[in-house]
Amino acid sequence: MIQLRRLTLALPILLAAPALAQPASNGPLLAQACLGCHGPGAAGQDGVPAIAGRPAPELVAQMTAFRANERPGTIMGRIARGYTPEEITAVAAYLAQAR
């Protein structure tokens, strides 16, 4: 189950990854938006894939591709374009350590 308090553990790891944008500070709250479709704990729901526990760089790559319209999808492109690279990085960092 996702808990906000864990973020402090994830941030140092994330900051060490040079390919990623500087994360926004409110990743845990931003990531709450995912749960309405991807299920509690972002563990997936009825065909909507699990996104918790995926490596942060993978999530960032996917969201960046959705954002640039490089990756086909039903609604994720429309969603990804609503977030800055910093916000995407923060959400990915949070989801990566959530389980």
Added chain:
Amino acid sequence: MTFTTRRALLGAAPALMAAPALAQNQGQARLVVVGGGFGGASAARFARMTYPWLDVTLIEPKTRFVTCPYGNLVLAGTRRLEQISHGYDGLRARGVNVVHDWVAGIDPAARSLRLRGGATVAYDRLILSPGIALRWDALPGYDEAASEIFPHAWVPGEGAQTTLLRRQIEALPEGGVVGLAIPDNPFRCPPGPYERISMIAAHLKRHNPRAKILAFDAKNAFSKQGLFQDAWGELYPGMIEWVPASQDGRITRVDPGAREFESEFGTRHKVDVGNVIPPQSAARIAIEAGLANAGGWVPVDPLTFEARQATGIHVIGDANVAPPMPKSGYVANSTAKQAVASVAALLRGEAPPAAPVYFNTCYSHVGEDYGISVVGVFRPNPDGSGFVETPQSGGVSPRGNHPEQRRLEALYADAWYASITRDMFG
């Protein structure tokens, strides 16, 4: 919350923290949530899971919550009412003190509520998620008694209105007319009336294919309009007529006895089944507490959702004023979490979380294996006066021939329903 206020709060933190503690059970700060729907249930659950030091009480009159979303599928006969009804045991198991009672009055100065059952409930912060009221005075001929003949089925209550409309549609004479009266903005669930038209059509196509749906609208445009109208032409050719305000679609009087709608220019329309979705306002509790504006909705701070008219009372969900965000379940869920995080910060003498992003996705079913959606990503605007949609983002599903997308969106709509109701009640 301005920077000045923030600093003042930080400076005053020890005093602020000490005072409420004297009045609290086990020294816990008390959050009271009123209304156990998309906003309130989400808030109570999120508060207990994220801020275990909060004492959370949820006050909700009903022991079962029937969702508005998927009510249209009950009308279509593809869901049963039990499948869209939810209890509060999951929240109790998470430590939420669930009280089934009505709030008789709020005393913002004393920070307490009076319940109809007689109890007084004190709070340090109050989150109101009371939903909407139907304005029984707004459409001549349409009062509560009239809704027994022309159901609204827009505030589900315990489901009687939805069941009534379903029965009427099942009993529609062969080749009969279903009329809908659809209100002007703002109202709960902007795509809802059009999903409803679609789901009624899906039922009629199978069971009463010569029947007609006449949808009278007080507006000239609606949510996902192109997608809906494309689908109606494709799936239900000749069955649905949508009448915009510019073509005398605004219903200004109804006569349930004669089964007639009367439109703005005096034309009378005979219907066999009438679904009247009347104009709405914030629920009465918010208006009686003096929180609403002249239009009947509650202005709020876009960062904390604290009502402009009262400190310590945060108003989320359909009752507040938050354009361009829609009055939707997902917005209620998303904003509930920022409101709770703000409440938690303020109770600790900290600044509320900065730079929030509010999220909405509304799926609509328009036919079997045929779903469409609108996405919105919103933020407080820079001057804190309201909300703004993030440029170049969101929007509706692509128009045109996209059968796989339609099938997937129908599937994802069902996943959304399962997922968000778990995020409320699980």
